[in-house]
Amino acid sequence: MINPWSSKQYFDYEKLKKDFGIENTDNFFNHYLFTRRLIFGQRSISYIEFAIKNKMPFNAVTGLMPSGEMHLGNKITIDQMMYFQSLGARVTIAVADLESYATRGISFEKARNIAINNYIVNYISMGLKPCNIYFQSENFDMQKTAYVLSNETNMSELKAIYGLEDSSSILHVNAPIIQASDVLHVQLGKYGGPAPTIVPVGVDQDPHIRLMRDLAQRYRIYNVKKENTGISVYIRGKNDPHEFIDRAVEILSKNLYKTEINYEYRSIKISNSVPEDDIKIDIILANLEKDFNDMTFIGPSATFQKLETGLKGGKMSSSVPDSLISLNDDPKEAERKIKNAVTGGKKTIEEQKQFGGNPDICPVFELYAYHNPDNEYVTRVYDECKGGARMCGSCKAEAAENISKFLKDLKEKRDESMTKINDYLMNKSL
Ligand code: SF4
Structure with missing residues (x-):
């Protein structure tokens, strides 16, 4: 089990990839972090490639913990954010001041000073262009979304993902939901609507990525499934599917797709599609769905970066x-x-x-x-x-x-x- 709260250093990246189904990167991204395999894996990065190839909007999201100082080991994330920004990403950065207050007793005012003086000013000096940086404690949209997301999460799931026990604090329940909301709320209508979203992380953050991808999918009405011969779409939920199906068929036919409808099975088979059409169809339907579902999210993608080794060997740590x-x-x-x-x-x-x-x-x-x-x-x-x-x-x-x-x-x-x-x-x- 990967534990995001552990201080353990993970070195066997190949085993981690195999155990957790993290995929290799391809040659699409021509940045030294990719070509040197310092970014060693990814989840669903093909959504980001699709957005870039088709000049569609996409997000890049990360967070910072306002404690201590930014060090060279954190720089890889900002290097990626700047790279994705140069490729057209809308960049959002969450300052985790709620978490630093709860776990380390750092006041909000102090967190703000640390975030600005130790992190954000360095991001700007490194070349990050203007973007959206917010403090968790001040972002009502993120907080509201987290509250709603918690309705689709249960304890058995969190126990399975994080190994939580009955004695675990409720913060271990809240923190992943808040993180999921940090990433997903940037797809709300007022932030530009559903769009592919890349989140650069260390492998220890993979449990959060898996949870937020699952949550994103649970709120979707149109569930796009890749099948052997092409794509089918299933209508989630118990509401009468007629209107959802009819509206999807209309938009799909405008995109030259032929459909076979089954109202009883709440499904649409797209007869002239190939499995590789899944991303395009998912994005088309997400943009339709956003008109009647506020919580329409495209499952976030992730890159997994290797952790830079400390100068004394082992992990970089402020305690050394x-x-x-x-x-x-x-x-x-x-x-x-x-x-x-x-x-x-x-x-x-x-x-x-x-x-x-x-x-x-x-x-x-x-x-x-x-x-x-x-x-x-x-x-x-x-x-x-x-x-x-x-x-x-x-x-x-x-x-x-x-x-x-x-x-x-x-x-x-x-x-x-x-x-x-x-x-x-x-x-x-x-
Ligand atoms: S410090 Fe020594 S071992 Fe390390 S790269 Fe330089 S020459 Fe090689």
Whole structure:
């Protein structure tokens, strides 16, 4: 079981993919995080590809926990958000101030300061364009949607997904529903209506993704099913299906689909469809359904990113300050941490020259791989390490120089980024 509340580091990504049915990424996305397989899996990313190919609206949603400081390990999510934004995504970011108040006693005012000073200002300096950032405690649409979603969730299900026990706090029930609502409410009519939605996450968040995808489906009236020869649509619920079927048939025929109707079985068979039409038909019907169902959602898609290893090996953790580099760290402090990092190098220079190092287990190499988009450069570092032409001391110094340049750049942009904050916040009461 994957537990989103555990501090365990997951390394066997292939096994996780197999166990939980997470699919491989394809070659559609030409970003180094995809091509280097730092994004190692996905759920239903074909919806996002479809939206991009057909120039249709889509969302990218993530959240931040306003505690501590943003560090390099969190950067991969924002790098993805910026990439999806460059491809046309409407970006929404939830500040989980309800959760930080409930679990860590951080006041809403403090959470706001942390979110702005430690996270949002860095997002802007990194290049995130204006988008919608909101605080959970202030977003009534999200809260209302969470309340409604809870009606379609029961304890047996949450126990099965999260391993909850009778002694688990109700927060463990509320938190996943709130997260589902963070992601799904951006498809409400006032935010633009149903649209494919991508959520970049670590694999530990997969239980939340599975729950929100199930919830999205449970609220749909039109249930699009891929069958061997094509697509069928089933009308969910107990209401008289005639009107739902007639309206769907009308819109499908406008899109040149031929239909066979069975009112008794509440179904429509689309006779000239192929299984690959499922996304197109789902989106067409979601856009019809939104006129009579406020809770019309397209199941969210997800990318799963690998977790960057801490500089001391294991997980980056604020309880081990030298394991991570905060984006607010002084560049000199970052250099010191990198120079003290563990590596995949051999014990002596002679051995390193003879046998080469092991960049595949080296947190210093990850600084190159996660944070430098230049493929040629990163490949050269990898090959030189493996081939014994690169020594750890100079390699660390080079990585430290790169990272401190990045941090200096963020620092220089900080004041200017601060003046732009209101272009990002949904509630602009700064
Ligand atoms: S040479 Fe660089 S990449 Fe290779 S093991 Fe040493 S620090 Fe890591």
